[in-house]
Amino acid sequence: MSNKTEKNLAFAFAAESKAAARNSVFAIKAKRDGYPQFSHLFKAVAEAESVHARRYLRLMRGKIGTTEENLESAFKSEIKAYLEEYPRLIKEASEEGMDVPKKAFSESRDVENRHAELYKSAINDLLSDRISAYYVCQICGYISEAKAPEKCPVCGAIKEKFKEIE
Ligand SMILES: [Fe+2]
Ligand SMILES: [Fe+2]
Known part of the structure; x- marks a missing residue:
């Protein structure tokens, strides 16, 4: 596959993933605002955007491995978020006195650590059918x-x- 197509798949994957999350939040808001039908529509479109995102991810090279490899890469990305990415976001929010985003980043950092733990125990448990x-x-x-x-x-x-x- 050409580099351009690789890049375009990555772009479409990121854009569709964002659209899915955005529409899900729009759905919750519509429901709260008393528009159940619009909420339903936002949910349906969010689901459709997720279908697109998953389709592009499957077409990208080297993103999906065996389940053992996927557990390993999911574990690594949780550790990276916990040790590198969120600490920077927390520090920068702190420097700017942005308390609400700082709290969200801090809680996410703690949760990523928990996700890593769960993946770790799944890796150790790979052959069990628990x-x-x-x-x-x-x-x-x-x-x-x-x-x-x-x-x-x-x-x-x-x-x-x-x-x-x-
Ligand atoms: Fe919570
Ligand atoms: Fe996570």
């Missing part, structure tokens, strides 16, 4: 295994804010 339930905090992204905690250990959200992954 199936765990997972609950995701809808405020900060913290993942709890087996059951939703009374209170999120990272952001303090109540139990009802945890969504079970089917």
